[in-house]
Amino acid sequence: MKLIHNSSELVTTVGGAQRGHTLGALQIIPNGAVAIQGETILEVGTSTDLLEKYPVAERIDARQRSIVPGFVDPHTHLVWAGNRAHEYEMRLQGKSYMEIMAAGGGIASTVNATRKASLDELVAQAMERAMRAFAHGTTTMEAKSGYGLDLETEFRQLEAVLEINKAGPIELVPTYMGAHAIPVEFKGDTAGYTRWLCEVALPETKTWWLKHAPGQALPFVDVFCEKDVFEMDETREILQTARDLGFPLKLHADEFENLGGASLGAEFNAASVDHLVKTSLEDIQRMAKSETVAVSLPGTPFGLAQSEYSPAREIIAANAFLALATDLNPGTTWNESMQFMQALATRYMKLTPSQALAASTINSAKAVLRDATIGSIEAGKQADILILSVPDYRILTYRYGTNMVADVIKKGKFYSQE
């Protein structure tokens, strides 16, 4: 048994994911403590009470710092090979999108590199990023395939996710995203690729998964619903097929244009619809009538130096569930830190520090359908807990751009960054 005690404050949500204006309701226990039995939270209280109640527990001194739940990052493209620094430089030198494409840039460049990479290479490169996220407080992270677009590479990406998950300590939530782009083999034939996804790739993925990850829940299926990628009809076809096969669903929607993807996600009861920059009020209202979480990815507009972010105020006003994620990927935003997403969300989406925290913990846990077991510090939940290097959780957003997590507790096990 372990007892984390002597915090400045223990900060958590209680009672589950937070809709609309309930977002950011926190329980703050001054000098809070948490008792951990194995991988599970046994009890939460004041240090005085719990030190008296559990005198023989192994003690972890929080040194008058803030204790918060482990962050859940519900949207990443963790597994890829190579980097696109050259492309980033070309953009800044004023080269056009077409010139960059002509030089082999864009997502095709990452697909090429990922197809060529071995499983070991994929694991090594993704592991460095996963451990960096973990050091910055992400205890659970969703991770998508989608840089293979053929069966072999997509499965290698999923295998990398399974391997990292097995190695730990970070916990990954796998997603199959063959519907990330149209591969060169189907250039100009989105309908053909969609048909292949539905008739071949999705059933094969299910078969592969049951063989390679026996006993584990099926991965999410995610679709990039966007103009000139997968539009509404194709997205519907893929979601329908995936749902019929038993996959839980996620959706990319409204990053660049509003097609109605958010409403489609709600209709299909997707766990989350993500991006939501150009989302209409009507779409927001449909999401608000569902259990689908609206996941905002503020790193993407920041990474691209765009000024428009998700309409967080409207999402909250409509009574929907709002969560944050990094969108970690090699094109638009290479950033592993959920702390930085909170810093962005307070500045550019005008969330309060407490709303940003809830959107990075309990609500982002709901976006990967794990809010029953992670995302808050409550008795019975998995012991995924952070000790910050600062005494006030609000400093996480006010101060920014460096790591303010001192120690990570994952499944009850203690990992110090200091």
Next chain:
Amino acid sequence: MKLIHNSSELVTTVGGAQRGHTLGALQIIPNGAVAIQGETILEVGTSTDLLEKYPVAERIDARQRSIVPGFVDPHTHLVWAGNRAHEYEMRLQGKSYMEIMAAGGGIASTVNATRKASLDELVAQAMERAMRAFAHGTTTMEAKSGYGLDLETEFRQLEAVLEINKAGPIELVPTYMGAHAIPVEFKGDTAGYTRWLCEVALPETKTWWLKHAPGQALPFVDVFCEKDVFEMDETREILQTARDLGFPLKLHADEFENLGGASLGAEFNAASVDHLVKTSLEDIQRMAKSETVAVSLPGTPFGLAQSEYSPAREIIAANAFLALATDLNPGTTWNESMQFMQALATRYMKLTPSQALAASTINSAKAVLRDATIGSIEAGKQADILILSVPDYRILTYRYGTNMVADVIKKGKFYSQE
């Protein structure tokens, strides 16, 4: 003797600070190496050549990663007490500036806390920030007083700077900034406070300095030239007095309004004029005709979620010296990382990665008048060198928000982050 070898690339400017379009001209040596004798760079070359030439040197393996010069941060308010997280939250809750002031917020809040803090408290709080900056690659950092506004506290801040400098390993460049705000004792009497600064504070500071830092060059004197703070006439008076006393000069100008401060700084041959958001083309052209460095502080607009940054393109086109700094402070931007400034400068000021690097090394060294001894990896210079955790210096800006410095070499001494 030490030999850092086996890098992916050794990246540096050569030949001094870079004006206008020469900004970002780099020497990139694949598989580069650097030989260090004591605190000084002895020779720069390829690993093959230097390993052969210096077979008995102690070897530091750069593990096929990038070697770049240590970052110089030429504008920080490093030394303060307390934090303003509560104020940050109030702002996000929609409270007005006046309500925040009424609740004791703003710079007055930091002045109060700093006046109450002991020297040990100031050193402890500033040291944590200084070491964080060091871990992120800042080997030399300017540090201002200016949260005391009375002699006693200003001197205590300067003493904290001297203590941290003595403790090392980071090197601090001190600045006296009594002209940071109008203290409550002179409320409504800017003329009176200006007179006190010129007649009492500046001469007393010189006397204090000569006694407490014998043999050390006088600190910079800096003035916050801005509407409703120190306007042009007062700024001129303070700069004139400081120059007559032998202080080197710096200036805050054009953060919120254009008063002509940049031209005034150039006229006084200030080492740098900083902020420069609202600077006119005429002011930029005057700076370009001087040796005064234009220091942009992109963390400030970012911290405040403002969309306007320094006109970097115009500064470069006019043939001025452009540098970057953090502006680390407890109000507008609490961030220690020069890496993050480079990430911002490429996104929001459209610098290329090479320009951002030069603006954070040789040009920022010039902004503290130390470009002859630091800011590049050249024979005869002080051995302030970084080994990144990535193999391409451009990743420093493309990837963002976490620390990509693996090892810091300061005055030839090796500090590993891994």
